[in-house]
Amino acid sequence: MKTQIAIVGAGPAGLLLGHLLRAEGLEVVIVERATADYVLGRIRAGVLERTTTDLMDRIGLGERMHRDGLPHGGFHLADGQRLIRIDIAALTGRQVMVYGQTELTRDLMDAAPERGLPIIYGARDVVLHDLASDAPYLTFVEDGAPRRIDAQFICGCDGFHGPSRAAIPPAAARTYEKIYPFGWLGILADVPPCDDELIYANHERGFALASMRSEKRSRYYIQVPLDQKIEDWPDDRLWDELAVRLGPEAGGRITRGPALEKSIAPLRSFVFEPMRHGRLLLAGDSAHIVPPTGAKGLNLAASDVHYLSEALTGYFRRADPDAIAGYSDRALARIWKAERFSWQLTRLMHRFPDNDAFDRRMQLADLDYIASSPAAQTTIAENYVGLPL
Template identity: 55%
Template sequence: MRTQVAIIGAGPSGLLLGQLLHSYGIDAVILERKDPDYVLSRIRAGVLEQGMVGLLEEAGVAARLHQEALVHDGFEIAFSGKRNRIDLKGATGGKVVTVYGQTEVTRDLMEARKTAGLTTIYDAADVTLHDFDGEAPKVRWTKDGVSHEITCDFIAGCDGFHGVSRQSAPASSLQTFERVYPFGWLGVLSDTPPVSHELIYVNHTRGFALCSMRSAHRSRYYVQCPLSDDVAEWSDARFWDELKSRLDPETAHKLVTGPAIEKSIAPLRSFVAEPMRFGRLFLAGDAAHIVPPTGAKGLNLAASDIYYLSRAMREFYGEKSSAGIDAYSANALRRVWKAERFSWWMTSMLHRFPDSDAFSQRIQTAELDYLISSQAALTSLAENYVGLPY
């Protein structure tokens, strides 16, 4: 079996790359170790930068997004018991963000790939990558007890933090940078109307909270909690009571509660692997970097990687130039580190850290006070939130 590009991982980054390559006339096969239902069961964030929406439009998969998504001109930051609106559209000259769940993005991409008759191999076990330091990389796997091999020009590792792609890179060439935060987010998904039509980020003495949504009828809420907490100890009633205690009185009064249809605790981590290219193996998305969700950058960073990689491959096949391929890692990492900085800053400004003393808390309040009173600071926040240019 042979293809031009072997894509490891059928999450949104791998599927988006596959769809863009297809539109450029480049053949790609996607390998995924799980089944389609499992891929769609992953509950993730859904705040999309304009750049990512543009890529979905280019890939021809944005029709349902434009019908169902929620376009947000701003969001709110609450501290000291008051809510303060950040006008994204006004501060950036018209840029906005779009709320559309990652699951829905993945579903749209899967349907488009199926409709086009493109090859996706699910339940691919024991995937291994070979010879990517030469001109004919190979990927081997087993399915239903039968061994398979595919030869390709390039391998795109879009298989997440725990995937085989980064693990296959030579350890002597790989450098990693990491910060693990001493708390997690307890998240609840519920079929209840959102408490606000825009997101509310909350800085509170009891810890961070976030009021978000997936649609006009489905809400997503988070509260900061210790990593040692067991999600089984958090009843629905306990969660709603804790969330209300961190909200301002007006918002708490308007909150509509209901049964949780999903509840989990997610750790927070900043992680970057450098470089993002090893011969003809390229890392993209969570395979190369993780950001805390505070800045809404995880899925969007994966999309920016795919922007650089898809164009590099189009240039390689269409113009017989390796310039984009050679510059991929540097271009992608430049944007990755800016997003890491923004996500770290948002996390530091809005959470309560275990070692936080009275001085640190006053500094945090001063930072927030300055932010909402300075047009320059608001513009900087807004530019980063809607997404820096590719």
């Protein structure tokens, strides 16, 4: 099989990129090692920046998102006693949209056949070849048979553990990484949220987050040590802890229910640069990871896809090689700003093992300053709603 662009990974980044390129009339094939059901079963982010929603509208797939999603004009920071509202609509003139990654992925998957976007699921043992040449190609196994795709460019949208980044020689790139000494224990339940907006809480016992997927489905998280296990946290214990950490106002409004899903996710900050090696271009989690604090993961992938689709369109439609050459620097400039915001908010809202009483008072002083400073709130709002492309 031959194509102009082969995309590795059919998560939201790979699918969104595929749709943007097909809208420009480019030839694209997506290969995905998992099944379609497995991809849809991943429970991930749910807060979309305007950048992401604009891209969905641009490819004509935003109707269900606008119908079923929840526009949010603000969110809260909590210090264990009070809620500090960040009015992002008033401070920036923009909103975010709560719409689950699963639903966004479903919209992109469902529209692929009618738009001529082929997706090969169950592609095992994907290997990238001849990336430094003008004729890179992929090999993989489908239904027990070897397959090959020849392309002019390969786009790695296959996540942190995928084969794309691993195909780049270590001497050709540099990695930056910070591993956080805790994880997030999450619970998904079919209960109404405790608030109309997200709440990020800093409590002396640790961080908590009140989020939602809809008006009837809630997603909550608490900070836990890395040695904790799901079995350590029966539902009742987790609901009790959430009520304490979210504070008396929000905690008193929690509706309890059986868990649909519980999981513990470690936190890390990670950047791989450059995001291009020969004819391989990386996007999304294959090139960077942010802590979920601040909801930047999926949105950073969307901004990568915006830059990458422009680069590839410039190359194929205008014969502009500089468009490809400039992709990595354009994407990384925004990535590092988002990494800074996620790292800063994580430091502000979590308890670290080496924090002492002074560090705790500094966090509370920061929150008190934010509560009384329009300038501080504006800085947070601008970053939360998404910096300009």
